[in-house]
Amino acid sequence: MATYRLRVNGRPVTIESWDPAQPLLYVLRNALGLHGPKFGCGLGQCGSCTVLIDGKSARSCMIPVRQAAGRAITTLEGLGTPDRPDPVQTAFIAEQAAQCGYCTNGMIMAARSLLNEMPKPTPEQIRQRLAGNLCRCGTHTRILSAVLRASKA
Amino acid sequence: MSTISSISRRDFLRTGGAVVVSFTLGGVLPARVRAQETAAGAGLGKPVDPREVDSFLAIHADGSVTVYTSKVDVGTGLRVAMSQMVSEELGIPVERISVVEGDTAVTPDQGGTGGSTGVPRGAVEVRQAAATARQALIGLGAEQLKRPVTELTLADSQVRPVTGGQGIAIGALVGGKRLSLKVDPKAVLKDPARHTVIGKPLLRPDVPAKCTGQHVYVQDFSLPGMLHGRVIRPAAIGSKLLSVNESSIRDIPDVRVVRMESFLGVVANDEWAAVRAAKALKTIWSEWQGLPGSEGLDRYVRQSAVDRDEAIVDRGDPSRAMPAAAKQLSASYTWPYQSHASLGPSCAVADVRPDRTTIWTASQGPHGMRTNFARIFGIPQEKLRVIYLDGSGSYGGNGNDDAAADAVLLSKAIGQPVRVQWMREDEHGWDPKGPPQILDLRGGVDADGRIVAWETQMWLPTTIPGGRALLGVDAAGIAQGHGQGAGQISQNGDPPYTASNVRVVVHWLKQSPLRISNLRAPGKIANVFAVESFTDELASAAGVDPVEFRVRRLTDPRGLDVIKRATEMIGWQARPSPNPKRVQGNLLAGRGVAYVRYKQAENYVAMAMEVAVDRASGKISVRRVTCAHDCGLVVNPDGLRNQIEGCILQTLGRTLHEEVKFNQSRVTSVDWATYPVLTFPEVPSVDVALIDRPELAPLGAGEAATAPVAAALANAIFDATGVRLRNVPFTPERVKAAL
Numbered sequence: 077m078a079t080y081r082l083r084v085n086g087r088p089v090t091i092e093s094w095d096p097a098q099p100l101l102y103v104l105r106n107a108l109g110l111h112g113p114k115f116g117c118g119l120g121q122c123g124s125c126t127v128l129i130d131g132k133s134a135r136s137c138m139i140p141v142r143q144a145a146g147r148a149i150t151t152l153e154g155l156g157t158p159d160r161p162d163p164v165q166t167a168f169i170a171e172q173a174a175q176c177g178y179c180t181n182g183m184i185m186a187a188r189s190l191l192n193e194m195p196k197p198t199p200e201q202i203r204q205r206l207a208g209n210l211c212r213c214g215t216h217t218r219i220l221s222a223v224l225r226a227s228k229a
Numbered sequence: 230m231s232t233i234s235s236i237s238r239r240d241f242l243r244t245g246g247a248v249v250v251s252f253t254l255g256g257v258l259p260a261r262v263r264a265q266e267t268a269a270g271a272g273l274g275k276p277v278d279p280r281e282v283d284s285f286l287a288i289h290a291d292g293s294v295t296v297y298t299s300k301v302d303v304g305t306g307l308r309v310a311m312s313q314m315v316s317e318e319l320g321i322p323v324e325r326i327s328v329v330e331g332d333t334a335v336t337p338d339q340g341g342t343g344g345s346t347g348v349p350r351g352a353v354e355v356r357q358a359a360a361t362a363r364q365a366l367i368g369l370g371a372e373q374l375k376r377p378v379t380e381l382t383l384a385d386s387q388v389r390p391v392t393g394g395q396g397i398a399i400g401a402l403v404g405g406k407r408l409s410l411k412v413d414p415k416a417v418l419k420d421p422a423r424h425t426v427i428g429k430p431l432l433r434p435d436v437p438a439k440c441t442g443q444h445v446y447v448q449d450f451s452l453p454g455m456l457h458g459r460v461i462r463p464a465a466i467g468s469k470l471l472s473v474n475e476s477s478i479r480d481i482p483d484v485r486v487v488r489m490e491s492f493l494g495v496v497a498n499d500e501w502a503a504v505r506a507a508k509a510l511k512t513i514w515s516e517w518q519g520l521p522g523s524e525g526l527d528r529y530v531r532q533s534a535v536d537r538d539e540a541i542v543d544r545g546d547p548s549r550a551m552p553a554a555a556k557q558l559s560a561s562y563t564w565p566y567q568s569h570a571s572l573g574p575s576c577a578v579a580d581v582r583p584d585r586t587t588i589w590t591a592s593q594g595p596h597g598m599r600t601n602f603a604r605i606f607g608i609p610q611e612k613l614r615v616i617y618l619d620g621s622g623s624y625g626g627n628g629n630d631d632a633a634a635d636a637v638l639l640s641k642a643i644g645q646p647v648r649v650q651w652m653r654e655d656e657h658g659w660d661p662k663g664p665p666q667i668l669d670l671r672g673g674v675d676a677d678g679r680i681v682a683w684e685t686q687m688w689l690p691t692t693i694p695g696g697r698a699l700l701g702v703d704a705a706g707i708a709q710g711h712g713q714g715a716g717q718i719s720q721n722g723d724p725p726y727t728a729s730n731v732r733v734v735v736h737w738l739k740q741s742p743l744r745i746s747n748l749r750a751p752g753k754i755a756n757v758f759a760v761e762s763f764t765d766e767l768a769s770a771a772g773v774d775p776v777e778f779r780v781r782r783l784t785d786p787r788g789l790d791v792i793k794r795a796t797e798m799i800g801w802q803a804r805p806s807p808n809p810k811r812v813q814g815n816l817l818a819g820r821g822v823a824y825v826r827y828k829q830a831e832n833y834v835a836m837a838m839e840v841a842v843d844r845a846s847g848k849i850s851v852r853r854v855t856c857a858h859d860c861g862l863v864v865n866p867d868g869l870r871n872q873i874e875g876c877i878l879q880t881l882g883r884t885l886h887e888e889v890k891f892n893q894s895r896v897t898s899v900d901w902a903t904y905p906v907l908t909f910p911e912v913p914s915v916d917v918a919l920i921d922r923p924e925l926a927p928l929g930a931g932e933a934a935t936a937p938v939a940a941a942l943a944n945a946i947f948d949a950t951g952v953r954l955r956n957v958p959f960t961p962e963r964v965k966a967a968l
Contacts, residue, residue, distance in 0.1 A: 094482050095501060102501045111449040112442025114621075116572050117653040118504075121901040124572060152442035161441060168440045172432060172867055175875055176304030176622035177439030178573045184440060206909040210901060212572040213304055213622045214878030216912040218871065 080145040084108060085154025096142040101125045103141050104151060112152025112181045116210075123182035123209035127151050133189035152181045155188060164188050167226035168219075175213035182209045187223045196227055277337045282365075282410040284337040285358035286315070290404030292386045293325040299339045299596055300351030301331040301617045302435070303624075305931050306868030307342075309433045311352040313864055316426045317419050318359035319366075319399070320384040323431055331595040331617025341594030343625065343747055344716065345831070345929025348864060353926065360416035362408055369402050421862070421923035428921065430867035435619070447591045447618040448576045448650065455578065455646040457500040458639040459507035460701060461493040462659055465894035466743075468514035470704075477511035486510065487642045492705035494639050496647055504652070518893035520742050527563050530667055533738045536691040542723045545730030547671070550682035554673025556770050557682075560763055562955045564666040564755035566743055566889035568898075570906060573621030574651035575628030575660070579636035581644075585612045588637065591620025592629040601630075601696040605709045606637060624879075625716070626697070626746030628660040634699040654899040661697055662889055663748030664690050664715045664741055668722070668759035678771045680728035680782065685760065689718050689752065690745055691737035697746055715745040718752025720828045721936065724760055726782035743891065750932035753827065754880060754939055755957070761823040761940030762955065765806065765947065774803040775822050775944060785826070787833045787859050787920075792824055794857035794918045795835035806944070807951040816841040816850075821944025823937035832933035833859040833920075836877070838913075840945040847965030849946065851881060851913040858917060858934055861925035869930050873917050876934035882907030884939040888958050 077092045084104070091103050099118070104110045104127070116124030118137045125137040128150040136149075156162035161169065164187050174180045183206065190197055190205045197205070202223045211219065275297075276284045287295045296315055302308040312326040329336060339351050363383050370388025371378045374397065382391045389396025421427075438444035463470065470491040478484055484497045484506040495510065497503040521529040551557055578589040586608050592598050595615040603610045615633075623629060632649050640647040651659075666689060673682040695712025702709045722733040768778035776796050783789055799820065808819045819842075824835045839853040858873050886905045890898040898904040939957060947953050952967045 093501075094499070095505070098501045102504075105449075106500050110442065111445070114446075114448065114573055115650065116574075116621075117901060119653060119900055121653075122572060152440075156441060158437045158441050158443060161437075165440045169432070169437050172436055172871060174304070174433075174436050174439045175306075175871060176572075176619070177435065177444060178446070178571075178621035180439050181442065203909045203912065208908075210572060210906060210908065212570060212624075212879065212906060214875035214880075214882075214907070215871070216878055216907070216909055217874055217915050220909070220912070 080141050082144050082146065083148040084110070085150060091141060093141050097140045099137050100127070100139040100141055100144045100149070101136040104136060104149070110151045110153050114178055114181055116178070122179070123186060124179050126182040126185040126209070128185060128189060131189070131192050133186045152184060155184065162188065163229040164191065164223070164226040167222040167229060171218045171222040171225060173215055173218035173222040175215050179209065179211045183211070183219050187226060190223070191227055199224060275335050277335065279337040279339060279354065280411055282358045282361050282412055283407045285355050286362055288362070288399055288403050290400050292321065292398055292400030292404065293327070294319060294321055296326060296328045296355055297336040298328065298351050298355055299331055299336045299341070300347045301342045301593060303342065303593060303619070304622050305347060305872055306433050306865060307347040307351065308435065309431055310348055310864040310868055311355055313426045313429070313431060314352050314356040315359045317424060318356055318363050321386050323426065325386070333595055333599045333615045338596040341597050343593055345932045347931070348927050348929050352864070356418065357414065357416060358412050360418050361410055361413040364413065364416050365408055365410055366399050366402055370397050373397055373402070424923065427862070427864050428866065428923070431865055433868065445618065446573070447578070447589055447620045448573055450578055450589050450618055451648065452578060452580060452646040455648055456496040456498060456643060457503040458494050458496045458636065458647040458649040459503045459652070460635045460649060461495070461507050461510060461512060462655060462700070463491060463704070464514040465517035467517035467519050471513040471515055474511040478506045478509050481506045481509065485643065487639055489638065489642070490704065490706035492638060492701050494635065496639055496643050520891055520893050522892050523566070523888070523890045526565070526665055527667055530665055530688050530738070533740065536737045536739045539735045539737060540732060541719055541735055542731055542733035544732070547682040547684045547730040547732045550730040551671060551673045554681050555676040557671070557673045558763070558766055558770055559669070559671040560766060560953070560955060562668045562670070562755070562759035562762060564758065564957050566665050567663040567748060567883055567887045568657055568889055568904060569624045569627035569660050569748055570887070570904060571621045571623055571627045571656055571660070574653055574656035575632035576620065576648065576650045577629065577633035577636040578646060578648045579633065579640040580646040581637055581640040585614065586637065587614045587616065588633050589616050589618050590629055590633045591618060591623060592633060593623055593626070597696065598630060598633060602634070602637065605699070605702055605707060624749040625751070626661055628656050631659065631700045635701040638701050638705055657899045657904055658896040659700060661744040661746035663751070664718065664745045666718070666752065666755040668756065670759055670763040672763060672767055674767055674771055678773060680724065680726060680767065681730060683724055683728050683731045685722045685733040687719060687722055687733070687735045687756070688738060689735055690715065690741035691739060697744060713741070713745065716747035716751030717828070721753045721756045721825060722760065723829070724764060725788065725824065725826050725829065726764065726779060727784065728782070743889070743896070749879070750935040753932070753936045754883070757823065757825050757936040758939035758943065758957065761825070761937060762943045762953070765821070765944045766953065769806050769947070772805050774805055776801055777803060779822070779824055788824065788826060790920060791833045791835035791857040791859055792822070794920065795837045795855050796822060798855035798857070798916050798918060799837040799839065799853060801837060806948040808948045811949050813841070815844055817844060817949040819945050819947070819949025821941050821946070821948055823940035823944060825933070825936040827933035827936055831928050832930065834933050834937055836934070836937040836941040838941045838945045840942065840949055842946060842949050842964060844968060847961035847963070847968065849885060849959055849964060851911070851942065853914050855916045856918070856934055857920060858930070859920040859922065860928040860930050860933065861922045862927040863919055863921040864927050866919055869919060870917050872930045873934040874915050876932065877915055877938055878907055878912060880935040880938035881942065884942055884957055884959060885911070886958050886960070
């Protein structure tokens with residue numbers, strides 16, 4: 077079995093996989109027990125599997141493990157913890173910007189990526205950036221408020 | 230590397246041997262599941278009889294409290310609301326209350342979670358148990374403190390004199406022991422004027438974990454030795470499996486194929502191997518073309534075989550009154566099949582052992598699942614335990630029950646715990662759907678604008694008692710004697726306004742081409758869409774402002790209140806529709822209103838909307854929504870707002886975009902490109918006003934605010950364009966064609 081070296085949440089890890097096309101999502105969730113990223117569609121359409129690769133948001137269901145090799149991956153767990161949350165996480169908690177919370181991972185990771193590039197986005201820029209992240213519960217207005225709040229933190 | 234296990238139905242149903250395999254913990258278990266294991270394993274012999282206080286509550290020696298309920302928090306905030314109601318009665322901080330939900334071994338059966346019953350039934354029953362416990366605790370304290378109960382109170386986790394002084398902690402009074410009390414339906418609840426916890430916007434306990442990846446969803450749950458399963462659905466809904474070519478997955482490591490008649494699954498230690506194998510496995514299925522197709526579905530539905538007609542409202546004689554009316558109108562409205570479209574596809578873990586079976590599921594009805602599965606799989610109820618874990622929002626009966634049946638079939642066949650995770654096309658393609666609805670309305674107003682005749686006819690699939698047919702069970706050829714149903718889909722078909730001669734007739738159809746189930750606010754969204762659109766049509770025909778037309782015919786002060794609030798918030802200007810100043814460049818602008826008394830007996834909701842319609846593209850932009858909502862006592866205003874906002878935005882998506890497409894064989898809208906939902910650029914500003922009625926019982930809020938959404942939108946579009954949209958979804962193509 078081929079092995080792949082990557083950095084996940086700041087730590088070097090070596091992954092064995094029988095299939096170089098295995099999406100990063102399955103590696104993170106099953107080999108590393110990181111359940112922040114979620115399986116939503118496996119098609120890159122919904123955003124619930126979003127992680128940061130070298131600081132930029134990426135759909136982990138669409139990234140083969142071989143392409144993730146040598147890269148720095150950050151998952152929701154690596155962004156912050158309940159005791160030491162990232163400002164985006166703090167803002168989502170303050171705004172209670174979740175219902176079922178299944179999309180929350182993608183929303184927070186996409187927002188982190190946006191704020192890395194653009195610390196003070198307008199509400200319209202936030203909407204456009206999150207256009208490809210789906211929320212089925214209808215928590216959109218709170219998510220928008222949370223991202224705006226994080227940009228002001 | 231694959232092996233095929235062909236299992237006969239007979240083998241499957243044969244009772245297993247007497248081998249006892251103990252259940253070992255490990256893998257990923259959420260804290261509350263560990264707590265449940267401890268409770269069950271500690272020999273508390275916890276009762277689950279809903280007449281017993283101990284069924285709902287356990288007071289621990291450290292003064293903390295565990296609440297047990299069959300109602301589950303599917304992201305609705307029920308957990309914190311219920312804790313607030315218990316906290317209020319027991320004088321214990323919310324942080325010291327934990328809630329165990331939907332575990333058939335330890336929670337009383339208060340029914341499944343649906344119909345907005347989480348608070349009004351689930352939490353209200355728990356609160357009554359807590360009020361009973363409160364009485365008992367004060368009684369026990371009175372004995373120990375040697376003071377009359379009238380001089381004592383329960384606060385800050387102790388029984389103490391009202392006037393202050395030495396008290397006794399409730400943990401010391403009863404901690405760890407059973408109260409052995411019947412729930413007293415007359416136990417007095419705390420006076421609303423003295424509420425200190427109810428009515429506060431307390432934060433939900435699950436949100437920090439959801440925002441940091443710590444929350445364990447059923448999709449994240451695992452057991453030692455657990456295998457990953459995938460089920461290969463047939464090429465067409467009624468196809469039979471003719472052959473399987475196992476060598477087609479020879480290259481994928483350690484995969485086993487399970488076949489039972491037309492039920493076909495793969496299991497593997499590695500999840501990706503199961504995904505690959507399910508996709509690569511070559512199969513041949515029989516031809517089947519038994520569906521009418523979604524194009525022209527309305528015609529098909531109208532011609533479908535009728536089981537029976539039912540007049541659910543029958544007042545006066547509309548047929549006689551109609552011809553005498555000064556103005557007569559008629560119109561037809563349609564609503565398509567819609568999917569629950571859960572963002573995370575359904576998932577379940579089953580561990581079928583010879584002596585007991587355990588299922589972990591996000592189903593909204595764990596107790597119903599136990600009854601149903603025990604019957605279908607021939608497992609004694611006491612040997613089948615169903616444990617709820619949070620999942621992706623389900624909004625009713627999505628694929629969760631089917632995924633659980635898949636997991637049971639595979640675990641039983643393989644003899645190991647199996648996790649079945651549906652893929653995207655499974656959820657969109659195979660979840661049971663919200664049924665299509667057709668409504669024909671006729672109405673007449675007299676010269677003074679009074680509604681003198683109203684008739685609604687609906688075409689709806691009939692309800693047959695019993696659980697719905699489970700896909701895997703059906704494919705495996707196991708008899709399941711199922712029913713059919715989608716909830717209380719015929720409510721709100723009559724106007725909530727003063728009207729003489731009203732008749733609502735339901736043509737209950739024998740069958741539905743696609744399998745159906747409850748989908749959030751079952752039936753009511755379409756019924757209110759028709760009734761409130763038609764009310765606007767009558768108002769327009771009478772040349773009267775839509776709000777004035779409604780309030781003149783409404784006597785209920787709570788109804789009048791919500792209409793007043795919602796329309797004030799949007800700055801409603803009274804005038805008849807359509808908007809005389811609607812043209813704004815290439816856009817047409819307008820506003821609309823709708824009102825509902827949910828189920829004609831519950832919440833009062835009024836909603837106003839501002840929209841703009843692009844004449845060139847037919848695209849609808851909803852700019853602003855205001856909503857006034859009265860559900861009696863408000864337990865947690867922030868949780869309530871979150872639910873109402875969700876009702877509004879989800880239903881905007883359902884109205885603008887959502888329609889299940891299918892051909893003669895199967896569903897063809899199987900992903901987010903072919904079944905789009907609301908996206909961020911479309912989201913309007915949403916303002917919600919809560920009307921609190923502390924003296925009244927609380928009602929649920931997971932559904933009511935969905936009901937007026939489509940009507941308010943259609944009414945606003947009419948105001949903007951002068952065109953009436955009567956067929957959901959309001960796609961740009963339909964809008965352009967109508968303009």
